[in-house]
Amino acid sequence: MSSDPSLPLDGQRILALAARSMFDLFANASEGMLLVDRNARVVWINEQYQRFLPALGFQRVEDFVGRPVSEVVHNTQMHRVLATGKPILIDLLSNKAGTFVVSRIPLRDEAGKVIGVLGIVLFDHPETTLQPLIHKFANLQRDLDDARRELATQRRSKYTLASFIGSTPPVVEVKRQARRAAQSSSPVLLLGETGTGKELLAHAIHAASARARGAFVSVNIAAVPDTLLEAEFFGVAPGAYTGADRKGRDGKFKLADGGTLFLDEIGDMPLALQPKLLRALQEGEIEPLGSNKVVPFDARVIAATSRDLGALVREGRFREDLYYRLHVLPxxxxxxxxxxxxxxxxxxxxxxxxxxxxxxxxxxLDADAVAMLSSQRWRGNIRELRNVLEQAAMRSDGPHLDARILEQVLRDAGIERLPPAPPAPLQHAAPSTADVLRPLAEQVAEVERVAIQAALDATGGNKLAAARLLGISRAKLYERLELVA
Structure with a gap:
């Protein structure tokens, strides 16, 4: 503390004594003191502070003193006091040595310039009256860490290619193309009707790519008002407009940095915003709303639409250059x-x-219910199928769904109920006397073989579905397959 020239000499001496007395009081009553210079290097610690050194990873005082305070004391705010010149009188500090109530006081020379900071550990024992506050702070810090981990988990991919259920030729081809796309960094364009699983496939491509450890960030363009889309995509600079966050806000492109950005319903992108999206894709940089600085990003883009982008281009509602930029791996x-x-x-x-x-x-589901589901048109695709099953489950009194319940759900939903497709008739020549007089076991085995093969053909080789169509268990089907093979 510098002397005050406006005071008489006796007053200056008393002020100096008061400062010295306060320093001695803190040195004796506190749990430890630490002093840093104007370069934020530790220049002194008192004897009480030395007992924290082993927990901070230091055995000797000389290994601790002389080093930048941010290297030896995690979560310190001493550099902040040096920069602002403002004290932090009461704060909670948590690091490997524990949780403490601390004060940080700037030290000034005669000209009033900050030349160092004095850090004081006020309390560290659980028996103090501030322990409830420390405990609450520790709980809040733990909750914050848990929330950050949960957010990171949520931004990772939820699905893999194994989650895209199916073994029919169209599905096998989609998975082959998705694996090929995962090995590239070019934009991917997923085309298909609503409810077909485009977002799931986007997750799967991300999970199979080299960016799998990065974030998967999605934005449904159709669900965001046009006036907010630019901020949603590119972020907002600090104080860009009245009411804007003083710290600014990152957009989806920046949040996806190092990972994948999924643009769902790209066909609904406003025409006025399409040039900015094209520039971002071409240059790998964005300009936050209200800023004149460009921000680089590194995100792989996967777009999806249920609309005919070619028709939108011809109608002048979607930029042709943006279409070709996205239409690299359709x-x-x-x-x-x-x-x-x-x-x-x-x-x-x-x-x-x-x-x-x-x-x-x-x-x-019983065999009749499965057959009924397989015969419907499903204009809403997998999403509609799920909705019907969920309604049927809510109406069922037990764990068994039959065709009667499904038919009622379809009728109430206004869905045209189509009867199950009849099985293809088996073409058999009239048996000869020699065939009829064969051993009965051989004839039964032949009939079983024909029936099992027909069921497998009807279900695309799915043994569980084939077993249900035949009215037997999957285990029984495997058993019969071995006997009639």
């Missing part, structure tokens, strides 16, 4: 009606997920 996701043989397996997986989310016992 993947068409087939509608459910083109992969009917996958419906039994999809229904099983959806039924398990519905039961898990509702906290109920899993339910199963």
């Amino acid at each position: 993947i068409r996701v087939p509608p459910l009606r083109e992969r009917r043989a996958d419906i039994p397996a999809l229904a099983e997986v959806l039924a398990e997920d519905i039961a898990l989310r509702n906290g109920t016992a899993p339910f199963d």
